[in-house]
Amino acid sequence: MESLLIILICSLFVPGIIVKTKALFSGRKGPGIFQPWLDIIRLLKKGSVYSLVSSYVFQFGATIYLASVIVAALVVPFDKYPSLISFPGDFVMFAYMLALGRFLIIISALDVSSGFEGMGANREAFYSLLAEPAFFILMGSLAMFTGYTSFHEIYSNLHYADRYAVIIAIIAGYVLANFTLVENSRLPVDDPLTHLELTMVHEVMVLDHSGFDLGLIKIANNLKLVLLNTLSINCFIPQDWPIVWQVTAFLFLQTLFAAGVGYVESFRARNKMAMNPQFILSISAISLILIFVIIILNNKI
Amino acid sequence: MITLFHLSLLSSFLFFFLPRKYQYAFAFLLQSMLVVSTSAWAVQAWSASTPVQVALGIATWRGEITLQIDKLSAFFILLVNFICFMGIVYAAGYLQPYIAKKRATTISLHLFSFLWLNAAMVMVTALNDGIAFLLAWELMSLTSFILVIFEAEKEETLKTGINYLLQMHFGFAMIMFGFLLVKDATGEMSFTALGTYFATHNNVVVFLAFFIGFGIKAGFIPLHTWLPRAHPAAPSHVSGVMSGVMIKMGIYGILRVTSFLQGDFMVCGAIVLAIAILSGILGVVLAIMQHDLKRLLAYHSIENIGIIGIGIGLSILGYATGDPILASLAMAGALLHCVNHALFKSLLFFSTGNVYYAAHSVNMDRLGGLAGPLRLTSIAFLIGALAISGIPPFNGFVSEFLIYNGIIHDFASAGFTMFLAGLAGFVSLALIGGLCLYCFTKAFGMTFLGTHRSVHPYEIRKTHWTMLAALVPIILAIVFIGIFPEWVMYPLHESLATFHWLTGTALTQTAPAAAMSQVSLINIIFLGVMVTIGLVKWIQQKKVVVATGPTWGCGYTAGDYRHQYTPTSYADSLAQLAEPFVIFRKEYQPIGERDIFPDQRTFRTESGDRIERSAIMKVIGVLVKYLPQIGRAQTGHIHHYLIYPMLFLALIALLTFLQVI
Numbered sequence: 006m007e008s009l010l011i012i013l014i015c016s017l018f019v020p021g022i023i024v025k026t027k028a029l030f031s032g033r034k035g036p037g038i039f040q041p042w043l044d045i046i047r048l049l050k051k052g053s054v055y056s057l058v059s060s061y062v063f064q065f066g067a068t069i070y071l072a073s074v075i076v077a078a079l080v081v082p083f084d085k086y087p088s089l090i091s092f093p094g095d096f097v098m099f100a101y102m103l104a105l106g107r108f109l110i111i112i113s114a115l116d117v118s119s120g121f122e123g124m125g126a127n128r129e130a131f132y133s134l135l136a137e138p139a140f141f142i143l144m145g146s147l148a149m150f151t152g153y154t155s156f157h158e159i160y161s162n163l164h165y166a167d168r169y170a171v172i173i174a175i176i177a178g179y180v181l182a183n184f185t186l187v188e189n190s191r192l193p194v195d196d197p198l199t200h201l202e203l204t205m206v207h208e209v210m211v212l213d214h215s216g217f218d219l220g221l222i223k224i225a226n227n228l229k230l231v232l233l234n235t236l237s238i239n240c241f242i243p244q245d246w247p248i249v250w251q252v253t254a255f256l257f258l259q260t261l262f263a264a265g266v267g268y269v270e271s272f273r274a275r276n277k278m279a280m281n282p283q284f285i286l287s288i289s290a291i292s293l294i295l296i297f298v299i300i301i302l303n304n305k306i
Numbered sequence: 307m308i309t310l311f312h313l314s315l316l317s318s319f320l321f322f323f324l325p326r327k328y329q330y331a332f333a334f335l336l337q338s339m340l341v342v343s344t345s346a347w348a349v350q351a352w353s354a355s356t357p358v359q360v361a362l363g364i365a366t367w368r369g370e371i372t373l374q375i376d377k378l379s380a381f382f383i384l385l386v387n388f389i390c391f392m393g394i395v396y397a398a399g400y401l402q403p404y405i406a407k408k409r410a411t412t413i414s415l416h417l418f419s420f421l422w423l424n425a426a427m428v429m430v431t432a433l434n435d436g437i438a439f440l441l442a443w444e445l446m447s448l449t450s451f452i453l454v455i456f457e458a459e460k461e462e463t464l465k466t467g468i469n470y471l472l473q474m475h476f477g478f479a480m481i482m483f484g485f486l487l488v489k490d491a492t493g494e495m496s497f498t499a500l501g502t503y504f505a506t507h508n509n510v511v512v513f514l515a516f517f518i519g520f521g522i523k524a525g526f527i528p529l530h531t532w533l534p535r536a537h538p539a540a541p542s543h544v545s546g547v548m549s550g551v552m553i554k555m556g557i558y559g560i561l562r563v564t565s566f567l568q569g570d571f572m573v574c575g576a577i578v579l580a581i582a583i584l585s586g587i588l589g590v591v592l593a594i595m596q597h598d599l600k601r602l603l604a605y606h607s608i609e610n611i612g613i614i615g616i617g618i619g620l621s622i623l624g625y626a627t628g629d630p631i632l633a634s635l636a637m638a639g640a641l642l643h644c645v646n647h648a649l650f651k652s653l654l655f656f657s658t659g660n661v662y663y664a665a666h667s668v669n670m671d672r673l674g675g676l677a678g679p680l681r682l683t684s685i686a687f688l689i690g691a692l693a694i695s696g697i698p699p700f701n702g703f704v705s706e707f708l709i710y711n712g713i714i715h716d717f718a719s720a721g722f723t724m725f726l727a728g729l730a731g732f733v734s735l736a737l738i739g740g741l742c743l744y745c746f747t748k749a750f751g752m753t754f755l756g757t758h759r760s761v762h763p764y765e766i767r768k769t770h771w772t773m774l775a776a777l778v779p780i781i782l783a784i785v786f787i788g789i790f791p792e793w794v795m796y797p798l799h800e801s802l803a804t805f806h807w808l809t810g811t812a813l814t815q816t817a818p819a820a821a822m823s824q825v826s827l828i829n830i831i832f833l834g835v836m837v838t839i840g841l842v843k844w845i846q847q848k849k850v851v852v853a854t855g856p857t858w859g860c861g862y863t864a865g866d867y868r869h870q871y872t873p874t875s876y877a878d879s880l881a882q883l884a885e886p887f888v889i890f891r892k893e894y895q896p897i898g899e900r901d902i903f904p905d906q907r908t909f910r911t912e913s914g915d916r917i918e919r920s921a922i923m924k925v926i927g928v929l930v931k932y933l934p935q936i937g938r939a940q941t942g943h944i945h946h947y948l949i950y951p952m953l954f955l956a957l958i959a960l961l962t963f964l965q966v967i
Contacts, residue, residue: 098828137739
């Protein structure tokens with residue numbers, strides 16, 4: 006229960022902080038921290054415009070996307086506090102639930118017969134297929150390191166498993182942070198603020214969504230960012246701290262991550278499209294290094 | 307029940323004397339009789355503690371031929387019957403245009419073979435005796451050959467059929483070779499004799515012989531080349547049955563042989579796992595490159611056989627390294643994936659049949675926008691697509707979840723070798739999942755979404771109601787297994803008891819099997835959340851203006867069907883990564899600098915299977931080169947031919963004299 010609560014709280018301010026940071030770095034005052042949510046509320050009050058060629062898929066796509074992200078949130082724990090539902094192999098369920106949402110949003114994009122959206126759909130499918138192994142290798146290695154197979158048990162034993170846990174936690178946190186950037190289409194893989202549709206990934210897929218549907222998609226995006234972020238931040242917070250400290254550290258790290266994303270997006274250019282596969286595969290490579298570090302630590306060789 | 311069984315098979319010869327009006331009705335009746343009688347045995351076997359024996363009443367020099375139905379057989383019999391029955395229901399609509407067009411004999415031969423294919427598959431899963439098994443196996447190949455060449459007036463179809471028949475006979479020879487090795491050592495030619503043989507001899511050689519023989523039927527790479535040709539050539543109800551259950555007979559064979567293994571688990575498991583990983587990944591990569599929808603599905607069968615193989619391989623390895631939980635979870639995953647694949651693949655093939663029936667093409671380069679006119683078919687295809695990508699709340703997820711869980715459970719205790727094997731299986735499953743999503747967003751999107759992609763929009767023929775009715779029970783089964791996976795754990799547990807080396811662990815007591823109720827809970831919550839959001843949307847949208855308009859073209863207003871993504875362009879980003887495995891060629895004339903007003907141009911793409919071209923065609927090339935030399939012996943003179951037996955007898959005499967044989 007704690008986990009769901011804190012994830013929801015974070016998703017309120019994290020998107021705003023990214024926007025605010027970018028504004029400050031470019032010398033503007035910027036909107037308030039809750040502006041992204043105010044925008045969403047405005048969208049939720051509107052009607053939608055549907056393309057003439059679209060079918061029922063387009064009408065349900067956004068709904069199922071949001072539902073899948075909400076359900077995925079049920080298995081994500083906050084540090085040692087259990088998620089609502091926890092069972093062996095729940096991280097597999099987590100990854101496949103997100104895949105369900107992705108599947109629907111991709112086919113919604115293909116539904117409007119636009120070349121631009123087809124391109125975005127294609128890139129989304131391609132990048133996520135490259136990123137998937139990184140997540141699985143990483144979770145597999147953490148499962149091996151701790152000897153447990155569910156999110157909750159893995160995170161509550163991560164720091165006790167070994168005295169080298171710090172190294173492992175740092176690499177795992179780094180890999181997951183990068184995975185978060187790829188999955189949420191942030192820089193350096195995708196630039197959400199670019200003005201050219203040809204260079205977008207996620208934004209171009211939802212070009213034709215409007216009103217209520219767009220609102221749902223934005224909620225899902227915010228939630229997904231915080232969810233994946235939580236997986237990464239959980240690696241850094243020791244389990245034996247008192248809860249007040251843990252919550253403070255968690256909120257601080259979420260803010261720090263959001264500010265970091267804002268910083269990167271202010272000063273870095275997006276990768277060349279052709280460079281992206283290499284960038285994503287390098288995340289898998291790092292998680293493979295992690296797994297071999299763990300093999301050596303566990304004396305398996 | 308045996309009377310019903312005999313009656314249905316014997317009266318099948320009456321097909322050839324019936325007028326074409328009653329043929330289908332008669333076929334339906336006979337198929338129902340067959341399905342009812344054999345399913346009754348299977349259900350009986352399910353509740354009995356010892357295998358059910360059914361004497362077929364055919365006395366031979368080897369004694370009475372008996373069906374021996376244990377729980378593994380029963381499992382497969384029920385699966386075969388379900389899919390075959392749905393196939394015949396589906397055929398009612400699909401065959402209609404052909405019944406009017408084709409000769410009555412062709413139709414009767416087709417229906418006759420369909421019935422006998424069902425019977426042959428039932429017998430394959432239940433015969434213990436080697437020779438009887440081989441006969442049933444051959445019957446299965448022959449009947450499916452006749453079914454594949456239904457449209458034999460097309461030269462390509464006939465060629466494909468002959469290719470299929472030849473490859474099946476190579477497989478037959480390998481299985482026979484395996485049986486003969488066993489017979490030579492034990493004096494008995496049956497599956498049970500395998501147990502005796504394996505206890506005293508090296509397990510690898512015979513296992514490998516059977517694995518190759520059965521692997522051809524199953525379609526493991528590099529033994530897969532018949533599959534992507536035969537499935538598209540066959541009519542859809544046949545492709546559904548062939549891909550859904552017939553290739554599973556190969557898996558059944560491998561499972562049956564595996565269940566008798568006594569030693570060398572490490573080597574056998576490693577071979578199966580390596581081949582399976584190759585099949586799984588390459589199958590889906592090749593599938594992505596296709597633009598013929600049925601060919602795409604055929605390559606997906608290879609991929610799913612790969613997933614089943616990963617389960618079997620890991621299970622054997624798990625036993626070899628002393629992790630019974632991995633062994634039983636992975637095997638349960640493999641068995642369940644047999645069911646799951648049979649369900650969603652027949653669903654996909656049947657709905658593709660609807661597309662072909664309605665739009666006269668399965669070439670995705672021309673299709674598009676069918677979600678409107680073929681709404682129900684498109685929903686069925688979407689469910690199949692989600693299920694095959696292993697996405698919850700559908701059944702494909704459950705079987706993959708079991709295998710994943712076996713592996714991660716094993717990670718904590720595994721030694722280095724087992725760990726590497728587990729990691730390879732784990733990563734390839736994740737990769738296959740991602741690739742599958744890529745492939746099926748393409749398949750569904752290009753076929754059903756957007757607008758048509760060819761110059762001339764096709765006219766749509768209305769589908770027959772049975773072509774939709776046959777999909778409903780399959781969808782129900784898919785959703786049931788997906789949402790209530792805990793209900794299938796017990797039957798799986800029962801079937802696992804056939805493997806003598808798996809009896810130690812109770813599947814139902816492992817933590818992941820127990821976790822199935824949680825999976826079920828999550829799926830139900832998902833449905834609840836989805837419906838709630840949908841309701842909120844529905845209520846909200848009633849109050850505001852919901853409009854329609856043209857697709858946003860980023861400022862360009864003259865966009866039309868030619869601007870859409872095509873199957874080829876969708877697959878393009880993967881084409882570069884897949885370069886080592888796939889030959890991908892584009893033929894076009896680039897537009898030069900001075901072409902201010904380019905004239906009409908053509909663009910052609912072609913994709914080929916590099917493994918087939920480099921590994922298999924080379925071997926065949928050598929054979930084609932040297933086999934004609936043997937043909938020289940065929941001189942056309944009778945007196946030469948008389949010398950050959952003489953030479954043979956002399957050789958036998960010599961070898962006997964030298965005590966070689």
